Amino acid sequence: MHGTDFSVxxxxxxxxxxxxxxxxxxxxxxxxxxxxAQGISYKEGLLNLCGKAxxxxxxxxxxxxxxxxxxxxxxxxxxxxxxxxxxxxxxFNIDENFQRFLTxxxxxxxxxxxxxxLSDLIRHDEIGxxxxxxxxxxxxxxxxxxxxxxxxxxxxxxxxRKATTCYKAKLPDSDRWDYVVKFKWRLRDDIPEDQVLxxxxxxxxxxLLSLDYFDEVVDTAQLRSGLRHRPNRRFSxxxxxxxxxxxxxxxxxxxxxxxxxxxxRTMVCIITSPCGRPxxxxxxxxxxxxxxxxxxxxxxxxxxxxxxxxxxxxxxxxIINKSTKGRLDRPRxxxxxxxxxxxxxxxxxxxxxxxxxKGRPRTYRHDxxxxxxxxxxxxxxxxxxxxxxxxxxxxxxSGSYEEMAGRKMVDMAQDGFQSILSExxxxxxxxxxxxxGFRQLxxxxxxxxxxxxxxxxxxxxxxxxxxxxxxxMLDQAIGLQKS
Numbered sequence: 001m002h003g004t005d006f007s008v009x010x011x012x013x014x015x016x017x018x019x020x021x022x023x024x025x026x027x028x029x030x031x032x033x034x035x036x037a038q039g040i041s042y043k044e045g046l047l048n049l050c051g052k053a054x055x056x057x058x059x060x061x062x063x064x065x066x067x068x069x070x071x072x073x074x075x076x077x078x079x080x081x082x083x084x085x086x087x088x089x090x091x092f093n094i095d096e097n098f099q100r101f102l103t104x105x106x107x108x109x110x111x112x113x114x115x116x117x118l119s120d121l122i123r124h125d126e127i128g129x130x131x132x133x134x135x136x137x138x139x140x141x142x143x144x145x146x147x148x149x150x151x152x153x154x155x156x157x158x159x160x161r162k163a164t165t166c167y168k169a170k171l172p173d174s175d176r177w178d179y180v181v182k183f184k185w186r187l188r189d190d191i192p193e194d195q196v197l198x199x200x201x202x203x204x205x206x207x208l209l210s211l212d213y214f215d216e217v218v219d220t221a222q223l224r225s226g227l228r229h230r231p232n233r234r235f236s237x238x239x240x241x242x243x244x245x246x247x248x249x250x251x252x253x254x255x256x257x258x259x260x261x262x263x264x265r266t267m268v269c270i271i272t273s274p275c276g277r278p279x280x281x282x283x284x285x286x287x288x289x290x291x292x293x294x295x296x297x298x299x300x301x302x303x304x305x306x307x308x309x310x311x312x313x314x315x316x317x318x319i320i321n322k323s324t325k326g327r328l329d330r331p332r333x334x335x336x337x338x339x340x341x342x343x344x345x346x347x348x349x350x351x352x353x354x355x356x357x358k359g360r361p362r363t364y365r366h367d368x369x370x371x372x373x374x375x376x377x378x379x380x381x382x383x384x385x386x387x388x389x390x391x392x393x394x395x396x397x398s399g400s401y402e403e404m405a406g407r408k409m410v411d412m413a414q415d416g417f418q419s420i421l422s423e424x425x426x427x428x429x430x431x432x433x434x435x436x437g438f439r440q441l442x443x444x445x446x447x448x449x450x451x452x453x454x455x456x457x458x459x460x461x462x463x464x465x466x467x468x469x470x471x472x473m474l475d476q477a478i479g480l481q482k483s
Contacts, residue, residue: 028056029116030108031068042254043235046070053081054159061155061165062183064267065117065223067108076101077250082117083163083185083265084220085232091250121183121217121269122148131169131181131269133213145172146271148181153278154316162186164316168275177275179212188219188264196308197272205306207298207327209319213271221264229262276319276327279378280385285428286481288378291320293474296371298328300467303364311362313370314351315377315385349404350377350396354412354454357405364463365442365456368470372438376420379428379435392420412443412452434477441469 033049053066065082077091094101113120122129129148149168156163162184169179186193194214201211233255282288295318302308310317310328317329349357351373353366373396380387387393395407410416417439421432443452457463 029067029111029118031056031066032071033068034071036073042072045072046251046254049079050081050086050159053086057081057159057163058155060118061152061163062119062121063117064119064218067111067116069104075250076104078104080117081159082220082223083160083267084224084262085160087224087227088251117223119217129167130172133271134215143171143173146170146179146181147172149177153180169271179271179273180209180275182270182272183217183267184270185220185265185267188221188266192216193268193270200302200306200308203306205298205308206301207294208302209272209274209327209329211270212273213269215269217267217269219264219266220262224262231257232260232262234258272329274321274327276321278385279315279318279320279374280381280383282320282378282383284481285431286478287320289431289434289474289478289481291318292371292375293471293478295328296368296467296470296474299364299367299371300471302328309362309364310367313367313374314348315374316348318374348397349401350393352404354405354408355456357401357408359401363456363458365466368466369442369454371470372435372442375431375435375438379425379431380420380423382425382427387423391423392416393423409452409454412439430480431477434473437473438470441466441473 031049031052033045033052035045049068049070053068056066057063065080068079068081070077070079071094074093074095075091076094077088079086079088092100122131124130127147128150131146131148133144133146135144146169153166153168155165164182164184167181168177169181170177184193192214194211197208197211200208233251235254236256279288279291282291295313299310299313302310313328319327319329321327351370353369355369356362356366377387377393380391380393392411396404396411398404399407411420417436421435424432424435443454445451446453457466
């Protein structure tokens with residue numbers, strides 16, 4: 001037996017606060033990983049534990065934090081996972097401190113919901129899941145409750161970072177799913193999304209979602225109150241060849257310090273309307289083109305009318321709506337604090353511009369570049385959320401930011417792009433000229449050295465021309481689909 005894992009099922013119901021929590025989710029309150037005398041490396045065992053934590057956060061997206069313990073031979077290490085990462089106590093020897101270990105396990109079983117990181121933001125009754133809104137900010141005067149769909153519209157790929165989870169929602173006495181409820185862990189020093197949306201509404205920005213409710217729930221500074229924060233750590237690039245289990249070595253001995261420090265994240269609840277469909281559910285090539293055309297129009301209005309640069313163009317932020325085919329979600333202000341190369345802005349690297357991946361200041365052109373990546377992703381994924389394994393686009397989501405930028409440079413060149421076009425499914429073959437024209441417009445060849453130009457034309461006329469040509473190409477492709 002090696003790498004055996006177990007979860008501590010301390011209770012099958014909530015321990016306090018009167019919240020109605022589903023038994024199958026409330027059962028797993030603490031996770032553990034057990035590695036006997038030999039078998040796997042420290043890193044592999046800890047990654048197994050992190051995988052269990054990630055799965056539990058996915059199953060219960062409003063969980064605030066999670067306790068876990070890691071046993072290797074006679075060594076024990078205690079961890080807490082949250083949306084900023086993982087932190088731990090010093091490793092201790094079970095043989096020498098067996099009473100301490102028993103005390104830890106006993107304390108786990110006696111913890112309250114708050115001490116276990118459980119929250120009652122989403123409750124359940126005989127009808128299903130629901131949330132209760134603050135009375136002074138509820139959507140209507142008749143109800144402070146919204147019913148949620150059983151399954152989320154979107155779940156995060158990563159445990160750390162924004163970890164946005166979205167649900168369809170409706171008023172208790174309605175059959176219409178009119179709203180989207182989002183739980184998101186934004187960086188505390190980001191300008192709040194509600195301020196941006198209210199500003200955009202005052203400027204009559206076209207094609208944005210309507211803000212119906214906003215609440216800041218808690219932040220990781222509160223959750224980590226009293227803890228001493230050291231620089232963040234990461235595993236060494238070298239593999240750990242030692243699969244023995246020394247009794248006194250913990251995470252500090254298997255990781256190295258980085259230049260990054262703890263950054264506070266705030267959990268927010270945002271409710272918007274209308275409730276649309278995800279981009280990958282487009283019902284035809286025509287609908288896909290109309291959604292992207294309206295997305296570009298909305299982006300232009302956001303930038304020129306609202307003075308706001310979106311900075312997060314990705315499939316998850318473009319929804320299909322009945323009135324205007326495409327609407328944009330999650331805009332940011334132009335004057336939001338900048339990021340360095342260690343954390344460039346963008347929802348996911350596959351949709352980030354080459355310059356953004358290299359840590360350059362974000363521009364409107366970077367967002368327009370993201371639109372071509374969204375188009376290619378939607379075509380090659382062919383109504384799935386992700387392209388098939390083996391697709392060139394899968395290479396855009398792994399490695400360092402610099403490595404991903406380099407791969408995109410290769411793929412946006414003539415030969416690389418032809419390989420991408422060859423992945424188009426038969427239904428989308430008519431979009432090859434659009435994709436090629438889009439690429440040539442955004443990535444002209446430098447006359448002096450023959451390389452791709454990825455810069456930004458800053459003049460107003462140059463910007464207007466770029467928007468105009470992109471919209472003309474999309475309108476032309478839409479016309480061909482209708483004919």
